[in-house]
Amino acid sequence: MAISPLSDEAISEQWGDTPRFTPEQIRCQGEAVFRAFGLNRDDAGIAMTTLLSADWRGIESHGVARIPYYAIGFRDQGIVPGAPLTVNRETPVSLALDANNGTGLVQGPRAMARCIEKARESGLCMTTVRGSNHYGIAGHYALMAIEAGLIGISMTNSGSLTAPTFGAKPMLGSNPIAFAVPMGPGKEPFVLDMSTSTVSFGKVEIAQRARKPLPNGWALDHDGYPTNDPFAMGAIMPLGGDRSTSGHKGYGLGMMVDMLCGPMGGGSTSWMITDGIRSEKPAGTSHFFAAWKIEAFRDPDELYADLETMFDTLRATPVAPGAPSDRVLIPGEPEAAQHAYNLRHGIPLRREVLVELRDVCLDFNVPFELNAEGLDSIERITTKSDH
Numbered sequence: 001m002a003i004s005p006l007s008d009e010a011i012s013e014q015w016g017d018t019p020r021f022t023p024e025q026i027r028c029q030g031e032a033v034f035r036a037f038g039l040n041r042d043d044a045g046i047a048m049t050t051l052l053s054a055d056w057r058g059i060e061s062h063g064v065a066r067i068p069y070y071a072i073g074f075r076d077q078g079i080v081p082g083a084p085l086t087v088n089r090e091t092p093v094s095l096a097l098d099a100n101n102g103t104g105l106v107q108g109p110r111a112m113a114r115c116i117e118k119a120r121e122s123g124l125c126m127t128t129v130r131g132s133n134h135y136g137i138a139g140h141y142a143l144m145a146i147e148a149g150l151i152g153i154s155m156t157n158s159g160s161l162t163a164p165t166f167g168a169k170p171m172l173g174s175n176p177i178a179f180a181v182p183m184g185p186g187k188e189p190f191v192l193d194m195s196t197s198t199v200s201f202g203k204v205e206i207a208q209r210a211r212k213p214l215p216n217g218w219a220l221d222h223d224g225y226p227t228n229d230p231f232a233m234g235a236i237m238p239l240g241g242d243r244s245t246s247g248h249k250g251y252g253l254g255m256m257v258d259m260l261c262g263p264m265g266g267g268s269t270s271w272m273i274t275d276g277i278r279s280e281k282p283a284g285t286s287h288f289f290a291a292w293k294i295e296a297f298r299d300p301d302e303l304y305a306d307l308e309t310m311f312d313t314l315r316a317t318p319v320a321p322g323a324p325s326d327r328v329l330i331p332g333e334p335e336a337a338q339h340a341y342n343l344r345h346g347i348p349l350r351r352e353v354l355v356e357l358r359d360v361c362l363d364f365n366v367p368f369e370l371n372a373e374g375l376d377s378i379e380r381i382t383t384k385s386d387h
Contacts, residue, residue, distance in 0.1 A: 002319075006337040011058075019354070019372035020346030023052060026064060029357070029369050033067055034135075036364040038081035039103070047105035053140040055347045057194075058338030061202025062137045065353045071360050072101070073133055076280050079103050082137045084130035085110050085129075088266065095127040096265050101282040106137030112141040115289045116148045116161040124248055128265025134158065138178035139193030139335075145291040146180050146189045150255065153290040154178040157261040159283070160272040162197040163235035165248040168224025170235040173270040174200040175257035180332075182294070184304040190311075191332035195364045196254035197236045202229050206317040209352035217241040351378050 003010055026207035027048050034044035057061030061219025073079045083102030087095065110131045118125035128189060135141075138154040158173030158219025174195040181190045198218045209229040221227040222234035226309045254270075260371055262269045267286030274281045294300045317328045342348070349357075354370055355378045361368040 002324050002326050005329070005334055007323065008341060011338060011341045012100070014038065015348045018350050019365050019370075020342075020348050021370060022346055023056075023347070025370060026052065026055070026347055026349070027132065029361075030064060030067065033071075033360060033364065035356075036366045037071070037079075039106070040082060040177040040338050043106045046109055046322070047103060050105040050109060050136040050140055052347070054137045054343055056339050057137075057139070058342070059137055059139075059333035060348075060350065061200055061206055061352070064349055064357060065202065066134070066136070068356045070105070070362050071363070073103070073283065077101075077133075077282055078280075079133055079282075083107070085114075088130075092122045093125050095125065097127060097129045098131050099132035101131055101133070104133040104285060104287070107132050108135035108141060108156075109138065109144065110153070111287065112152075112291075113290050114313070116145055116150060116152075116291050118148055119132060119145075119291035120148065120294060124294040125290065127289040128267070129259065129287040130267030130284070130291070131282070132260075132287060133283045133301075134285060135287060137193060138176040139180070139191055140178075140180040141289055141299050142180035142193070143189070146191075148291070148356065149182060150291045150293060152180045153286040153288075155257045155261055157258045157268075157270045157273065157286055159285075160271045161201050162238055162251075162254060162270075163220055165238060165251045168235070171199075171271050172238075172251070173259075174236065174259060175254040175270065175271065176200070177253070177257060181307065182218050182300075182325040182342075183212075183307060184301070187304070188336045189332070190307070190330065193332070193335070194239075196239050196250050196257055198239055198241065198250070199236060201236065204233055204236070205299055209350065217245070217252065222353070228240045257288070260288040262289070289343070351375055 029049040030051060031044040031265035032058040034047045051063050052093040079102045083100040085107050086098045086100060088098055089096040097111050111127055115125045124167060135156055138156060142152040155177050157175050160170040161174055162170055162172040164171050174197040175194045178193040183189055214230050217237060219227050220235045221232045226234060238247045240247040258269050265286060268284035273284050294303055310331050315328050319327060351372060351374055354372055355375055358368045
């Protein structure tokens with residue numbers, strides 16, 4: 001019988017002998033790097049809180065592993081440390097903001113905080129942000145709403161990575177959607193955090209670092225043919241893959257995210273967004289946030305009870321033969337289990353990530369404090385974000 005992927009045994013096996021560090025060690029190292037990028041102490045702290053929210057939950061593609069990518073933005077694209085977050089339009093239930101090419105790791109949290117503040121006052125709020133940069137995991141912002149007792153949604157577009165259905169060229173970003181609902185005091189919230197592509201590019205980078213092939217259906221090469229080679233990837237496929245397996249639905253969801261994040265707030269569409277790979281111009285990434293009170297629709301305790309019944313019913317579904325789990329899971333449960341495990345054992349950072357971070361520290365004259373056995377034997381992998 002399969003064991004639960006939520007068990008300590010399964011999580012331990014997943015990470016093997018990956019070095020683990022305390023959050024204080026990682027925060028100290030990361031804040032020093034962001035200070036070297038030009039951020040002040042407060043903003044460096046916000047940036048690391050955003051990144052650690054990914055590593056806490058086992059989403060290694062969007063945590064500290066992203067710092068070398070952010071280095072490119074500060075060095076080559078002129079990301080503005082301390083950029084103001086300005087208001088273009090405002091109503092009692094909406095905000096249209098401009099990040100003014102500030103780092104998304106800081107401007108995103110500040111925008112969501114303002115969205116939450118207005119939702120507390122008016123019952124709900126929708127917020128667009130234009131002129132930003134990569135903002136970490138979408139789930140971080142939905143969880144900010146949870147901390148305020150609200151329901152939250154977060155979306156962002158990104159540079160072209162995903163081919164549209166029938167297309168051979170990347171046009172849309174991974175364009176993730178996150179949705180979080182509180183379940184009541186002391187209960188883990190429901191958290192859905194997903195890309196509208198088959199995977200985010202960070203998962204391809206993980207395969208590159210590990211020199212492992214991509215699963216079938218993830219990617220196309222530069223000529224539009226399916227590929228399993230992570231270094232030959234020209235485009236990621238939309239969620240669902242090709243038309244025969246409903247990839248057009250992922251394509252449509254990606255378009256929805258792009259419309260809400262970009263044109264709705266006067267920002268860029270995915271194919272207009274730049275990065276250090278393609279241009280030295282500001283990225284122009286855009287975000288969309290929403291938050292609302294449960295009380296605007298019904299009594300919170302009644303909602304919590306209905307959701308608990310709903311989830312228990314789903315968990316009781318018979319398990320399919322050969323499934324890699326002993327029961328049906330609810331979205332967000334694996335990440336919550338990783339978080340609980342990491343609280344007890346420390347946050348894992350793969351050696352390949354530590355080597356890349358060490359190189360960034362060397363480039364920006366920052367002492368490297370996250371040493372681990374075996375780093376000197378690892379050859380640094382050149383990923384797409386290095387060019």
